Amino acid sequence: MVMSKTALIIHGWPQPIDPEGEYYRHFEKWGYKVYSPWIFSNTLELTTGTANKYVLDSFKDRIPDVIVGISMGGLVAPQIAQLFPKAKLILIATAPKLRPNSKLFKFLINSAKNKNLSKALEIAKILPEKFLYKFYGAVNPFRGSDKEKPAYMKDMKRNFKYILEIPISKEREIVEFATSIDNTEMLKALKNETLVFSGENDLLMPQGEGTRLVDLVPNSRLVVSKGSHFDVIAEPSFVEMEKFLSV
Secondary structure, three states, X not given: OOOOEEEEEEOOOOOOOOOOOHXXXXXXXXXXEEEOOOOOOOOOOOOHHHHHHHHHHXXXXXXXXXXXXXXXXHHHHHHXXXXXXXXXXXXXXXXXXXXXXXXXXXXXXXXXXOHHHHXXXXXXXXXXXXXXXXXXXXXXXXXXXXXXXXXXHHHHHHHHHHHHXXXXXXXXXXXXXXXXXXXXXXXXXXXXXXXXXXXXXXXXXXXXXXHHHHHHOOOEEEXXXXXXXXXOOOHHHHHHHHHHHHO
16 A cells, blocks of 8 residues: 555653554554654653654654644644644643643652652662552553453553663653643644544543643544543544544
8 A cells, every 4th residue: 555644643651652553553554654753762862842853853854644642742742733734633641731630640750850769760670570560550540341451461561661671861851851841822723633532531641631632722622432541542543533534
């Protein structure tokens, strides 16, 4: 299939978009050439300016037809989208700014920003997996059915793979970057047609933040799933995306 259209997908923390995963599979099926740069590269000092330039440089002279931002990537995506007002924008499990409901996740954010406390997080990386998994479950609890549990476990294990590979100094840089972004005012002037997905059980990027996005972005629509942060998007969501992109 000739990929005549361009999709830019901006990942969240901590894992990149899997080239063998569902996002690539669906967008390629719809005729898009997918670009998804890894913005946590150790060669990139992460700031809003450097991240935006790095993302823009990744697809060279092509003009994106759709821009997708997932979780933390949804904080970056609108800033790129405002440069391409004709591109459609899809925001998944994200917010105008980082405002989690999880007290434990807030504690982790504050710990990662503190040089002394972040050293304790380095020690935590050597704990046995079963302890790490329990801690992950406390931060991002599973609230689905038994049928959905394997997908949660797979996502958790993939998350830990990347968490353990990212140095604590880089984690601190990522947290500083994510907490510095506030798109509230910029979103009011966004011209892109926008589709927002939020999960009822998402504690990291709560459903209320998805509602705020739609209230701020003039030409936008909200789709709410039963999911938590890891599974806001399910197969019916891709049906919604395909309809949105085909109009």
